[in-house]
Amino acid sequence: MSPDDRVYAYSAVLMGSPILLKLLEHNQPVAAGVFRLIKQQENLLTVNRPDSEVMAINHAAGEHPVVVSQPVFELIARAREISLLEGSCFNFTIGPLVKCWKIGFHGNRVPPAAEIARLLTLTDPRQVILDRQARSVFLPVKGMEIDLGAIAKGDIADRVRDFLRQQQITDALINLGGNVQTLGGMPGSANWGIGLKKPFAGPDDLIGVIGISGKSVVTSGIYERYFELAGQRYHHILNPETGFPLDNELLSVTVISPQSIDGDIFTTLLYGMGVEKGLACLATTPEIEAVFVTKQRQVICSSQRQFNFTLLDSSYQLGRNQLSAGRML
Structure with missing residues (x-):
């Protein structure tokens, strides 16, 4: 029996995204409890329900x-x-x-x-x-609106993790349409393998695999939601100063952290900073790590204390983290 044969998958469509739960035992009541919790939180936080x-x-x-x-x-x-x-x-x-x-x-x-x-x-x-x-x-001015879309999934993922712990589940994975939170690892392995998607490619095309245990993986990229007009690409990550899509060297940022809500926060912060400033920020926050994918097809990892990364696509190259290299000298 392969390790995958000992993983039970449960799925639903919530928050406008496919939700995937993986357990190492068949436990329909726990799965139902997870999806019920997600639905309850969605009803509180969404801007899509009046x-x-x-x-x-x-x-x-x-x-x-x-x-x-x-x-x-x-x-x-x-x-x-x-x-x-x-x-x-x-x-x-x-x-x-x-x-x-x-x-x-x-x-x-x-x-x-x-x-x-x-x-x-x-x-x-x-x-x-x-x-x-x-x-x-x-909100003191008519027309103002808050939108928690950039933070809600992380909060919900952490609540699901806490619920699973309360149910005595030690090994599990929950994927809330881009926010992945894990407990333990897969059968026969200390880690779960999380695919890093190849931008502007098919859904199953990967740049590489991130190995983690008991951590969250959150990715934000310009390939997730965008349109093209007159040869120009406009993506969903907006610059709050200008009101237009952010434009820098990045295709995506993936954050590895204990809390998924921090992953939500730091993907946005780090994308706005770019690689150099982002790595400098991460040097002062050891609990947060990241993988940057640039338009020059470079994959730049931070210190990799909490994860390992395996490159699968030869059209991308592992770039050098200059800050880590400097500390080694």
């Missing part, structure tokens, strides 16, 4: 604060904190711009510069008023 707590906040913009549940308040507080970091490309008030571009939602148009400039005035995270004692959130 009755979600996040949509209640958006609908009340410019009118009154909205009291939310403690988990939602804490997630919004975390998103605001990260959005206010100096130079941060993470912005949880970017909702109006996301809706304007409609990238990945049959938009395929470049909004006029005047429209972008007007919407930028509605995307200042400093304006969001949080009252911890009342557990309320207030």
Whole structure:
């Protein structure tokens, strides 16, 4: 019997994405509990349901604060904190711009510069008023919208991991459409193997495989949602300063971390920084590691303390982490 024969897979479509759960035992009640938990969290956080707590906040913009549940308040507080970091490309008030571009939602148009400039005035995270004692959130300007899409999947993945631990599950993998969280490893191995997708290629085409155990893997890339117009490619990772897609040397950033929510946060932060500044940032955060894939087909890994990487595609080359090389001298 091969190791794969001892892995039981359960799937569902939630949050607009295929969700995959892998267990090393047949346990339908646990799988049902996982999908129920994901659905509950989706109902609280999504902007695609008019009755979600996040949509209640958006609908009340410019009118009154909205009291939310403690988990939602804490997630919004975390998103605001990260959005206010100096130079941060993470912005949880970017909702109006996301809706304007409609990238990945049959938009395929470049909004006029005047429209972008007007919407930028509605995307200042400093304006969001949080009252911890009342557990309320207030958007003071009509038209403001918060969007937790850049952080919600990570939060949910961590909650699923905690649920699995409560059920005495020691080895498992949950894939929330790009956010992967693991416990233990596969049969006969200390690790789970997570594929690093080849940009702008088929769904099964991989650059390589990341081996991890008990860690999260989150990837953000310009190939995930984009459109092309007049020979120009427009992707979904927006620059909160300009309102247009970020443009640098990167195709994707993959973050390896203990918490999936940190993976969500750091994929956005590191993509905005680029390779050199990103590696410098990672040198001060040893619990976070990353794999950068550049437009020059270079794959640059950070220190690899928490993962190993195997290159599979010969059209890509392993680049040199200059910071790590410098420390070795």
